[in-house]
Amino acid sequence: MQLSGLYVMVFLKCFFVVFGQQIHSQHKVADLHWKPATATWYGSPEGDGSDGGACGYGSLVDVKPLRARVGAVSPVLFKNGEGCGACYKVRCLDKSICSRRAVTIIVMDECPGGYCSNGNTHFDLSGAAFGRMAISGENGLLRNRGILPVIYRRTPCKYPGKNIAFHVNEGSTDYWLSLLVEFEDGDGDVGSMHIREAGGIEWQEMTHVWGANWCIVRGPLKGPFSVKLTTLATGRTLSAREVIPRNWAPKATYTSRLNFLH
Incomplete structure (x- = not known):
């Protein structure tokens, strides 16, 4: 059996987790109430954000129905990878430039530093997803705002x-x-x-x-x-x-x- 690079590392981690009897803590079920958070965007302005990301979905991030719905989240939602695949609705609160429409994102990546640290709930969205929160014709201006106050809630994934x-x-x-x-x-x-x-x-x-x-x-x-x-x-x-x-x-x-x- 020959493995190389990343796959050797993944194999060794899997081996030691299995035989080391690692115990995972229980997580509470997320509710559907809107909660406060902050949001930024990454990648190209109209792009899909990640080139694969910390969840390991690879080229799927560029393929519909995942395309343009990529979200990187802070550790509190990423949950060491067990939060991968969860879907959230995110809505901007700045009425001067944001529509009342929420954008639905899928957790495909992690944002580990900056606004995402210190236990904050933060969404780093693809440029395309971030721009969709704007009122018609203002998505470019919205992306120039930097960090935004938002509200979010868990939502069922639909494919x-x-x-x-x-x-x-x-x-x-x-x-x-x-x-x-x-x-x-x-x-x-x-x-x-x-x-x-x-x-x-x-x-x-x-x-x-x-x-x-x-x-x-x-x-x-x-x-x-x-x-x-x-x-x-x-x-x-x-x-x-x-x-x-x-x-x-x-x-x-x-x-x-x-x-x-x-």
Whole structure:
């Protein structure tokens, strides 16, 4: 088994997390009340913000329906990567230049410093998402304002016409399998993941590694694999039977036949 660079680091972290019996704390379910925060933007003025970001979604950030909805959030919402995939509505409070329309963003990145530090709730939006909060024709002026007071609330994620998909991360083998969840309706986040091998009766727990990436160190693993995920926000569970085929391949994405109702 040969891994290089980042994938060696991810493998080692997964290995030690599994065998070190790391314990994760419980998170409270987010409510739907508007709360105060601040917002800025990054990337190009009309761009998608991230080039992949701290969640690990890679080139998906440039593809609809994710495109122009990218949001980097402060650690209080990023939750060490377990907040990846969650959706929020963000609305500007400056009535002189902002519309009453809220923009919906998806957590795909983290902003670790500056306004995002010291426990602040902060959104660093893509240029396109930030500009959408402006009244008609004033998106350029809004982006020139710098930091803005905003309000935000958790909102269900919606991916019309999409079912949950599982991307097999580069470097995965029969002894180290790493997955990324895509297009999860509803809560959007992942609190735990399990897989079940071909002919198996037991669900094997996967470990959160970084961003939205989960892995299992075990082997040899034999597909096809069924995948069960449980959301972080409300603990809803979904099981995709034999969604990853016997002849699976690294860097491939396998789409299920189902999704959460939102």
